[in-house]
Amino acid sequence: MAGKQSDTIFAQASGVGKAAVAVFRISGPACVAALAALAPGAVFPDRTATLRTLTDPATGEALDRALVIRFAAPRSFTGEEVAEIHVTGGRAVPAALARALAAAPGLRLAAPGEFAWRAFLNGKMDLSEAEGLADLVEAETEAQRRQAVRIAGGALRRECDAIRAALLDAMATVEAQLDFSDVEDADLSEQSVRAAARRALDRIDRGLASARSAERLRTGYVVVIAGPPNVGKSTLLNAIAGRDVAITSPFAGTTRDPIEVAVDLAGYPVVLVDTAGIRDAADPVEQEGVRRARQRAEDADLTLWLDDGLGRSGAPGGALIVRTKSDLAGADAPPSTDGAEFAISAKTGQGIDRLLAAIAERAVDGMATAEPAVLTAARHRDAFAEARSALASILAADTIEAELAAESFRIAAAAMDRVVGRIGVEDVLGAIFSRLCVGK
Ligand SMILES: Nc1nc2c(ncn2[C@@H]2O[C@H](COP(=O)(O)OP(=O)(O)OP(=O)(O)O)[C@@H](O)[C@H]2O)c(=O)[nH]1
Ligand SMILES: [K+]
Numbered sequence: 001m002a003g004k005q006s007d008t009i010f011a012q013a014s015g016v017g018k019a020a021v022a023v024f025r026i027s028g029p030a031c032v033a034a035l036a037a038l039a040p041g042a043v044f045p046d047r048t049a050t051l052r053t054l055t056d057p058a059t060g061e062a063l064d065r066a067l068v069i070r071f072a073a074p075r076s077f078t079g080e081e082v083a084e085i086h087v088t089g090g091r092a093v094p095a096a097l098a099r100a101l102a103a104a105p106g107l108r109l110a111a112p113g114e115f116a117w118r119a120f121l122n123g124k125m126d127l128s129e130a131e132g133l134a135d136l137v138e139a140e141t142e143a144q145r146r147q148a149v150r151i152a153g154g155a156l157r158r159e160c161d162a163i164r165a166a167l168l169d170a171m172a173t174v175e176a177q178l179d180f181s182d183v184e185d186a187d188l189s190e191q192s193v194r195a196a197a198r199r200a201l202d203r204i205d206r207g208l209a210s211a212r213s214a215e216r217l218r219t220g221y222v223v224v225i226a227g228p229p230n231v232g233k234s235t236l237l238n239a240i241a242g243r244d245v246a247i248t249s250p251f252a253g254t255t256r257d258p259i260e261v262a263v264d265l266a267g268y269p270v271v272l273v274d275t276a277g278i279r280d281a282a283d284p285v286e287q288e289g290v291r292r293a294r295q296r297a298e299d300a301d302l303t304l305w306l307d308d309g310l311g312r313s314g315a316p317g318g319a320l321i322v323r324t325k326s327d328l329a330g331a332d333a334p335p336s337t338d339g340a341e342f343a344i345s346a347k348t349g350q351g352i353d354r355l356l357a358a359i360a361e362r363a364v365d366g367m368a369t370a371e372p373a374v375l376t377a378a379r380h381r382d383a384f385a386e387a388r389s390a391l392a393s394i395l396a397a398d399t400i401e402a403e404l405a406a407e408s409f410r411i412a413a414a415a416m417d418r419v420v421g422r423i424g425v426e427d428v429l430g431a432i433f434s435r436l437c438v439g440k
């Protein structure tokens with residue numbers, strides 16, 4: 001992360017553009033001096049909203065009436081001197097305030113995520129909470145928000161800390177009796193070490209059990225719309241999206257690139273992917289489209305296999321078979337599709353609600369967890385899996401070798417430290433904090 005910590009940073013924390021209010025944040029040692037320059041003579045008591053007219057120190061001209069809240073260090077978001085300035089939104093007022101702040105001695109514009117970065121450095125939040133915060137900003141559905149707010153609130157940190165404390169206890173026990181043969185009751189010691197490893201392992205397994213579902217909730221449940229050409233795949237995508245996302249036409253082979261649309265089903269994020277119609281294509285571009293379609297269907301959480309009943313099949317196992325164009329009747333009506341559980345018409349909308357309900361049911365199944373999930377990223381899952389195998393190695397041994405057991409407990413505890421960012425995270429810090437926007 002760029003910049004020295006002795007710098008004072010500022011940024012517009014609210015979105016840019018037409019808005020009632022714009023919020024600026026300042027953090028760092030020059031914060032109080034900057035406020036004094038903007039409002040000479042004014043007093044800004046700690047943690048109190050104060051209404052003042054701010055003036056541009058360069059010209060003495062009024063900038064705007066502002067609501068200012070000062071947070072004295074260390075009781076602030078970053079742990080430093082912080083101020084929040086609320087002014088009129090829109091373009092001109094925030095731009096003028098940004099100019100005045102940039103000109104203030106010792107102030108510079110913050111980098112993306114730099115406020116959170118300082119909070120992390122000052123022990124105000126751990127790495128998992130920063131990840132939760134980034135997820136919260138990115139959350140698009142209610143279920144994503146619920147999960148992110150839990151992690152941002154420290155649910156994973158607390159779990160890691162509890163597991164780590166138990167592991168350090170067990171390690172201390174083992175180290176205190178480094179050679180069990182010297183101990184009066186070696187059997188009992190072995191038992192207590194095994195029990196400690198077992199307890200931690202169970203807790204880690206509980207976390208791992210919901211990890212995949214929680215990760216899927218962050219990224220969305222992927223539903224691929226596949227099938228032969230011209231059966232109405234793109235028309236269905238447009239009908240669900242409620243807009244013309246994909247080109248449709250009576251010509252087979254219209255869609256080439258996979259087209260993604262994110263939708264909210266029952267509060268859960270679902271990514272619908274329209275794909276090229278699958279056939280033996282002569283055109284090399286269409287061939288590539290078909291290759292991508294097959295690949296996406298293979299990687300999907302769920303495949304919808306659309307068919308208009310014209311005797312073309314090839315649905316992959318596990319796919320939902322959907323008979324399309326059910327509005328066509330009489331001489332136009334194609335023969336029925338074998339095994340179709342759903343009949344839809346993208347033209348009349350018939351059957352689409354039922355299909356969406358079936359997709360939502362599967363999506364919720366794939367993302368909801370019995371217990372509130374705490375492992376929400378691959379990074380967390382990897383660390384827990386490493387701790388798991390270290391503890392499993394203790395339990396697998398016929399007799400407990402004190403030194404080996406101590407080392408295994410240490411490895412498992414270090415994995416917990418990595419999740420919260422206490423150690424060994426240099427390579428992931430940049431990626432995590434740069435996900436946050438300027439002003440966070
Ligand atoms: N009557 C009727 N026609 C439909 C329906 N859905 C799609 N069509 C028509 O079927 C033709 C093909 O539709 P597309 O959505 O382009 O089909 P596709 O499966 O995406 O085709 P490719 O991308 O070429 O594989 C178009 O002429 C659509 O208007 C439907 O529900 N009823
Ligand atoms: K088409």
Ligand SMILES: [Mg+2]
Nearest residue numbers: 233234254255
């Ligand atoms: Mg298409």
